[in-house]
Amino acid sequence: MERNNILEIFSYNMKRLRQNAKITQEELSFRSGLHKNYISDAERGKRNISLKAIEKLAKGLEIELTEFFLLNN
Amino acid sequence: MERNNILEIFSYNMKRLRQNAKITQEELSFRSGLHKNYISDAERGKRNISLKAIEKLAKGLEIELTEFFLLNN
Structure with a gap:
């Protein structure tokens, strides 16, 4: 799947x-102190966080910041 | 220099x-369409962008997104 913009890239990786962290x-x-609706929106690319x-x-x-912005995974 | 939070990491790399791009x-x-005051603030860690x-x-x-979030450079 090709991800063309930063919201798609970030939300996919997030x-x-x-899920990798189970x-x-x-x-x-x-763990993050963010509202669960905010988490849900962010994972669907609906938040410009x-x-x-x-x-x-x-x-x-418990990840490095760069992991949110990787293109191929 | 140790950078302890995301604003420090991002602004330093930005x-x-x-400067590398001269x-x-x-x-x-x-090039970005952002106001020059916004650029200046972001480079000083004053904007939660x-x-x-x-x-x-x-x-x-003309860089990859991950480059803004590298820790050691």
């Missing part, structure tokens, strides 16, 4: 990384 | 990448 959206919500929110998600998923 | 803040403003703005900057600098 969902993939959460945690639910609710658990990621708890900010740097600080990205950092919270990376900490909740 | 400035470094712009362009001014004004030129990056023109969003995914769509990050994409505009990456296109203006």
Whole structure:
């Protein structure tokens, strides 16, 4: 699948990384301090999220920031 | 230098990448369509910028998204 814009790239990686971590959206919500509706929207590419929110998600998923922006995986 | 949060990491890399490209803040403003004050603020870690703005900057600098988030460079 080709992902053409940053919302598609980020949301695809976010969902993939959460599933790899074997945690639910609710658990990621708890770990990141972001609302579960926000998590759900972000994974569907419906949120133009900010740097600080990205950092919270990376900490909740225990990943490096760059992993959210990889193109081929 | 150790960079401890995402604003420090992003802003450091953004400035470094712009300087590597040998362009001014004004030129990056023109290329990205973002105001030059916005560019200046972002390079000083004063803006919690969003995914769509990050994409505009990456296109203006002709770089991969991951380059903004590298820790050691």
